[in-house]
Amino acid sequence: MVGWAIALHGGAGDIPMDLPDERRIPRETALRHCLDLGVSALKSGRHPLDVTELVVRELENHPDFNAGKGSVLTTQGTVEMEASIMDGKTKRCGAVSGLTTVVNPISVARLVMEKTPHIYLGFDGAQAFARAHGVETVESSHFITPENIARLKQAKEFNRVQLDYTAPTPNLPEVSGDSQIGTVGCVAVDSAGNLASATSTGGYVNKMVGRIGDTPVIGAGTYANHLCAVSATGKGEYIIRATVAREVAALMEYKGLSLTEAAAYAVEQSGPRGCCGLVAVSANGEVAMPYNTTGMFRACATEDGYTEVAIWPKN
Amino acid sequence: MVGWAIALHGGAGDIPIDLPDERRIPRETALRHCLDLGVSALKSGKHPLDVTELVVRELENHPDFNAGKGSVLTAQGTVEMEASIMDGKTKSCGAVSGLTTVINPVSLARLVMEKTPHIYLAFDAAEAFARAHGAETVDSSHFITPENIARLKQAKEFNRVQLDYTAPTPEIRGDSQIGTVGCVAVDSAGNLASATSTGGYVNKMVGRIGDTPVIGAGTYANHLCAVSATGKGEYIIRATVAREVAALMEYKGLSLTEAAAYAVEQSGPRGTCGVVAVSANGEVAMPFNTTGMFRACATEDGYTEIAIWPKN
Secondary structure (H helix, E strand, O other): OOOOEEEEEEEEEOOOOOOOHHHHHHHHHHHHHHHHHHHHHHHOOOOHHHHHHHHHHHHHHOOOOOOOOOOOOEOOOOOOEEEEEEEOOOOOEEEEEEEOOEOOHHHHHHHHHHHOOOOEEEHHHHHHHHHHOOOOEOOHHHHOOHHHHHHHHHHHHHOOOEOOOOOOOOOOHHHHOOOOOOOEEEEEEOOOOOEEEEEEEOOOEOEOOOEEOOOOOEOOOEEEOOOEEEEEEEOHHHHHHOOHHHHHHHHHHHHOOOHHHHHHHHHHHOOOOOOEEEEEEEOOOOEEOOEOOOEEEEEEEEOOOOEEEEOOOOO | OOOOEEEEEEEEEOOOOOOOHHHHHHHHHHHHHHHHHHHHHHHOOOOHHHHHHHHHHHHHHOOOOOOOOOOOOEOOOOOOEEEEEEEOOOOOEEEEEEEOOEOOHHHHHHHHHHHOOOOEEEHHHHHHHHHHOOOOEOOHHHHOOHHHHHHHHHHHHHOOOEOOOOOOOHHHHHHOOOOOEEEEEEOOOOOEEEEEEEOOOEOEOOOEEOOOOOEOOOEEEOOOEEEEEEEOHHHHHHOOHHHHHHHHHHHHOOOHHHHHHHHHHHOOOOOOEEEEEEEOOOOEEOOEOOOEEEEEEEEOOOOEEEEOOOOO
């Protein structure tokens, strides 16, 4: 019998070290709050599927993270949200893409897993399914924040796809502080070794309508098996090519690496510096949160009392 | 320098051994024809991305396979096609889902890979992208065949999702031998590519996405091998089958044959899936744990094979 463990992230990217307090503190507070929620749930014996879902719901509801409310906008100024969830013991999973009115995409992903013979539903079909199951929906405008309208305008001005953490130019300090948001995710393991991973996002600022990233692609942004649970964040296209989340588990399973080694290697191999980060827990109650970006909004806790809430590398 | 190799499939599933000639022969002929096309292309020096795309286009155009024309129908009687393609050396890839009018989904997947900063486009936006890039489109009715209308009716009568090879009752067993299509190829320089295309499950929920466009599940290629999977999509996703073959080779040092066999075996219960795979060394593997898999392969040393059931 080993202890429980939980880790969560609010996105990895080019988060400037001089992030102003008014942008840093609300996010740190949110990470701490979500960590507390997750820890309470684990302590009260909730299954990691429930724990990761409730933590991700909380992150989706927080407007400062790129998921649910606060999702970045497509090139047409709309939101298209995606999410996935996976259970390590059974490898059951659920995923959704192209949601526009569902308040909590992660919960629809879980419904797909539990209420259909399928894994992945997208766009109109996913929206119809959500409605048929009485999932809470709201006018699309609910998800759109002034900060994201500004980010889209900025990205269009620079006429390129902007990873939400990338500051377009170094000469515009007034906007470099404006893009510290990203995919959210949570992984958890209980003392019985049950593992789960959940991830949710609005995607890339100024992305093409209909563009699907790594988040709903099982094995890329989310993965869990009997050894570990992983949730990735960063440049979606790199994460898909490198099957990052699956990579961590494969390295543990086939090369015998520890969670820490496997997670670090998977991040390192995913692409150039600035590519991605992930949070992972093992069946043994270990935690790893590596990233090759400037920073990653993250938090973790283990049953032996260790907790961490951080953004940049610890020195 | 090693030889080229190519393998292709027209779907794995419960293909009855007593499949009538009038259903078996056209499919075998098509497999042979597609193999010849692929081999000619490799011999004339075309890159495996081109080779796999052209072979899968041919399979999409053939109405007896579940991709492009001949795609199985959703619960609403519509088609929703998906495809993906991947280049082993660069790991560039492209994927599409929810297509309703694009004649060759695999070519659209390639366009996404080559003409956008993204990998995966779906549904209305993918259709719009197709039109913006002049991809050939046609009225949806083009893809719908009488056989698939019958299959949908049958599936609804039994009120369950039917993998297109699963026979609900013996008297209609002969009616469901179609499945995902795919092709993998390697040239003498070790360039690898994989391409897969499908209409999905008979009577699937509208909007349901399967393994075919999920990189690492239905399609995968890296510097070691190229893999295309077919079968029960949900199992293939959970088991990340295509990536599994490469991971076993890379991290456990298994050969292509061992890795492919193990990946299929571990994917789920008997009847789950099959794969075609080639390695950078010019080897081929085509394991399956279903009753049969429509398949064909050839290697530069002259070996060719066209088959449906296990060889005894």
